Amino acid sequence: MQALKDKGYKLVSLTNSSNEGVYTQFKNADLLSYFDERLSVEDINLYKPDTRTYEWAIEKMGIAAEDAMLVAAHGWDIAGAKQAGWQAAFIARPGKVLYPLAIAPDTVVGGLDELVTQLPDAQ
Numbered sequence: 001m002q003a004l005k006d007k008g009y010k011l012v013s014l015t016n017s018s019n020e021g022v023y024t025q026f027k028n029a030d031l032l033s034y035f036d037e038r039l040s041v042e043d044i045n046l047y048k049p050d051t052r053t054y055e056w057a058i059e060k061m062g063i064a065a066e067d068a069m070l071v072a073a074h075g076w077d078i079a080g081a082k083q084a085g086w087q088a089a090f091i092a093r094p095g096k097v098l099y100p101l102a103i104a105p106d107t108v109v110g111g112l113d114e115l116v117t118q119l120p121d122a123q
Helices: 002-006 019-028 051-061 075-083 112-118
Strands: 012-015 037-040 069-072 087-091 107-109
Touching: 002 112, 012 019, 012 051, 019 037, 037 051, 051 075, 069 075, 075 087, 087 112, 107 112
Parallel strands: 012 037, 069 087, 087 107
Antiparallel strands: none
């Protein structure tokens, strides 16, 4: 996470969990300092992979869809982000698979360290 920050990336979580739930999870995992924002679908009463959740997120972040990248180990989340016009990186964890009929992610990596080496410095 720090390597992504060091490259100049803004890190935002987008979760189907509640605001309180994600805050507690991040606090317990000591991740709060890495994220610039935490977005929860609780605020819009829609769930991923509904494309409207990704559209809401980029509106909140003030960026274009093509400038956003979802990083996830869930095929359904990758499918939703790609359908909404985002870039996507799939973390290939044991037992996790992509949806074969969905738009393919931009990259498939074994972990965040591998993704960091692929990404250029942020503009």
